[in-house]
Amino acid sequence: MTGALLANTALFRGASPQEAEAMLNCLGAVERSYCKGERICRSGDYMTDLGMVLSGSVLIQTDDLWGNTTVLDKAGPGQIFAETYACVPGEPLMVDVVAAEAARVLFLKVERVLHVCSHTCAHHSKLIRNLLLLSAQKNLNLSRKIFHTSAKTIRGRLLSYLSYQARRSGGPSFSIPFNRQQLADYLNVERSALSNELSKMQRDGLIRLEKNQFTLIQDVSGLSSRV
């Protein structure tokens, strides 16, 4: 029954529902259920398994030195978490994982994922490639975030981010997947300061915006080519 769900995940992509389900044995799969708010992994834990959300959702969060909790990420059905830590033995978890709502989680032993057991597991090697792909993609996302937050000013960060979105959309007009608060969090700035700067940029004729729809004006001749 979980096979159908698994076959649709990025991790098991390429396997049929039957094949996916059949692999679970090799992978030391264990399923657990959690109540809303329950802690699934705790900062400092050493992970030997990666987690895959089967139902509900989990939050990846961290408490800073002063006890403020920040949500870093959210994983829903079919998405995996803690896989990075599980892949690097001896590296303690730097975050907490808690259930955002009632959730079922499947834990897979990374050791078993990485070492092809026998020829009965047809898609095992595809599984490893999928995991590498996920890791590389996460890598790029992290790099991009660092890239977009490296500018000192809010305007600089916005231009970096918006230029990227424009390039990715293939034109000067595009919409972004964040609301203002989320964009502020992503760029690591204050929401109200962000709103303020967006207004100024519109007044300065750099952009036009309507809700989440942006247009980059003045394709800053000569600048846009490289960045």
Add this chain to the structure above:
Amino acid sequence: MTGALLANTALFRGASPQEAEAMLNCLGAVERSYCKGERICRSGDYMTDLGMVLSGSVLIQTDDLWGNTTVLDKAGPGQIFAETYACVPGEPLMVDVVAAEAARVLFLKVERVLHVCSHTCAHHSKLIRNLLLLSAQKNLNLSRKIFHTSAKTIRGRLLSYLSYQARRSGGPSFSIPFNRQQLADYLNVERSALSNELSKMQRDGLIRLEKNQFTLIQDVSGLSSRV
């Protein structure tokens, strides 16, 4: 002759020099030489190969919207670069790679790395695991940098970074692998402001420092446990 070098790299770890060299055929290896300053990869390129530095060194750098060049990383003999992009088809390079000095670079087709060719390649599957490990490690490094630069104040960033270093060293005294400028770059702040804040923190009795040797005072009772 390159076998001995290869066998010592993180990517080929586990293979003997002979085995490593023998694998090069399967991997579509091509060696290229570059003069100092020569551009090896250009922002926007689509990578099908990962690069491994055989000799010399290369810089991973980026030009921002205003043309300022920032060095993001440096790769020396045995280290690889652009592997993340090569692992995610269709994702254009966001950085430039240039030779920091005269350099020889080995390019390996990621497609060939990921797909085990035949049983003659004994360590091919180990190679994939090595690549995944490298990717996961890079991931953690990026996450840590984001983590340490998420605080709004310089002091907050320093406390985050220094607490981590203390935890990792297993005690309140430790030395760091950065000079002031490098630390400032890492934390994304101004060098002189960093120096200033370090002095203040010492005056405030939070830390003691002597060159790159730090001691965290007042193991901030109650706070340290989680972070």
Add this chain to the structure above:
DNA sequence: TCCGAAGTGTTGTTATAACAACATACTTGT
């Protein structure tokens, strides 16, 4: 239709970091 909640924009004040400029170490080669 009205209410409340969430999202967004605006403004003024305050805290903070960037910046510039310089003084003081500390290296390193000759």
Add this chain to the structure above:
DNA sequence: ACAAGTATGTTGTTATAACAACACTTCGGA
């Protein structure tokens, strides 16, 4: 031992973002 260069710390000024407080808009129920 000296000079030149690099690294680091110090200070005052200025630019900028955080913060707080509020007005305005959507939007989705009740």
